[in-house]
Amino acid sequence: MKSSIAIGLSMVAGHLASAVETDHRAWKWEAPVTVDRPGMVRLEIPPAVLDVSEQQNLDDLRILSPAGVETSCVVEIPRKGREVSSNASGFKTMLVGKTTVIEVAPAKEDRIELLELVSPAREFIKSVTIAGRKGDEWQTLEENAVIFRQTGGTERMRISIPEGAWEGFRFTIDDERAQPIPFTGARLISTSRKAATVEYPVVLGERKEVAGETRLTLDLGARNLNMDALQFEIADAVFSRTCTVAFEYRTPMGGGGGSAWADSKIFRVAGDYGKSAEKLVISPDLRRMPVRKLVATIHNDDSPPLAITGVKVRCYPTILIFHASEAGAWRLITGNKSAKHPNYGLSSWSESLATAGGQCPTLGPLKLKMDYQIPAALPGVDPAGAEIGIEKWTRRRAVVPASFGVIRLELDALALAVCQSGLGDVRLVQSGRQIPYLVKPGSVMREMKPNAVLLRNDPKRPTVSRWEILLPLADVPFAELCARSSSPMFSRRLVASIERKDELGNTRSESVGQADWIKSGGVDTPLVINLGGLRMPRTLMLETDHGDNPPISLDVVVLRFSAPSITAKLTDSAPLFLYYGNPGASAPEYDLRLVRNELLSADSQSADLGDEEILKPQSPDQRAIDTGSPWLWAALAGVVAVLLAIVAKLLPARQGV
16 A cells, blocks of 8 residues: 555656746745655654744645655644543442442443543532453552532533453442432543644743733744644642633734634632542644634633643644655745645545655754745736825825835834824825825734823822823823732722813813732732723823722833834835825725735835924814814903993992992
8 A cells, every 4th residue: 555655656746847837936944854765754844844834724835855846745634533432331320338339331342531420410529439340350440530510510520541441330439528419321432543742832921810801822832733732730729710712813914803712611629538620721623723822811700810830732743744756855845925735636645645654754954045035026016106295294204225025114103193093194105106005904012111100199089099101102092001010919990091171171080991900829910901092192190099908019001002014015216205194184095905915915024114204283183172262262252341341231320328
């Protein structure tokens, strides 16, 4: 069988050598692999290579022979083991002293891995000892294991045992501390063979405590991993939580969204005799993860946050299989967004290839290909814009560098403070003409660090601490306020507010966000207040009522905003400028949107913004309250004077004495 597979692959490779284009300059990365002898090769792709692959399905992976000829290959698709469950036969139960004894027999001779007891009881916790029988001999397989069920739906009724062909099982349930419960059956579970997995440590990122939830960012270290499970390391002795794992993604069209990957219970329950039961692994359907960062949301409800000390990711290795026609220095190349799915005609061989065996060399270090050339973006498309008059624009900044090709320009806080909220007044201008662009919503959060000043206590509210947050720039649309405190343990509600003037010129306080801040168990939990993208004045107030507790410190305060970017194609090296600050401008409609997918997925260079030039004073801010012109107030004063004079004449004259 293996020889027929090798012959088939050799025929496909020979056909490929003369049938496909051999120009691979658009591939950015390469890694060497030394093949000792001709024949089948199974090559494990390390995470570093998966991370730089530009396509989730790895369509840009190619194998090149020592002569540089592209050779047919296939990526092995891993499969989880399939559970096979059967009801145990010969089920009988009896009460022996303060124990419940259950004996069962397998329905057939399988290699059992898991045992599951079935009970209608709604809430209980028991210790159970399991013995297995071979012939007339009984052997203890698990002693004082914990089984339980809670009203919230959390349960553990399955127990792992050493895999083997057992002829019978005996469960001895300890009823010393609680009344016996009914059992109605048992299930015997085995799993079909599955591929071996590998584990990698996960880097714990930002942690937020928001409204009874812990939101923890997890960095997997690479994209495109064949995710099988996440395993949490938690120091708490007893707990039960629901955990949701999701990821955010951006599409080539510039949109984005979120996708839930898993939703499961994690728990640790203490039983008798110093034993405990735990489930710290989340293992949903297998998938190749398109991102390297996940967000785990642990729902704490009214319980304190968990002490999460680490996380590991378990995944199936990515195996690339090919037939080497000769020994020598082969190369794996990757990193081409435009690569098409290769049609090697191997779909009918995929099942056989998984078991074909072969040599297993190690892939060498990843490096940039010497002949790499950035593919021309949108060849044949010259996105020329219309002429523009810039008389109504109040700000401009030079864009540097402004060279040929696709550029990506991130808008900073200085620009966002003046631009329209929808960026409708943003224009790229070169030689008096607009350069069409596409907006990519902000996927990056930038920070601004203000000064936080603790104000003197108000005698009327002695238990309230107030901080004045002084921002270096007004009108920035901030997404959230974050803070940290060195105080060791507290629970407070903090409220952020600003001051506005109404139509009569009176100052009033307006709340812009609030959040509960809980810190305990030695976990440095930050405060996060959602500001919803509101434009903020230069001064922001933050306050909390301590009640009967001592005041807390406020050590670090940052405000974060979402930074959008614009992408454009340049065909001229003339000076390029970004214009903004025109409240009356309408959003542009460019034909470039017809090739949005291709432009946003093309390789681009980052461009920077120069210093801001004020072309003319900005018109009155439409967001501010208009108190009226001086002539209006003079007219109103005149009307009041006339009315007072009329009233004075209508009053009766004072009689002399």
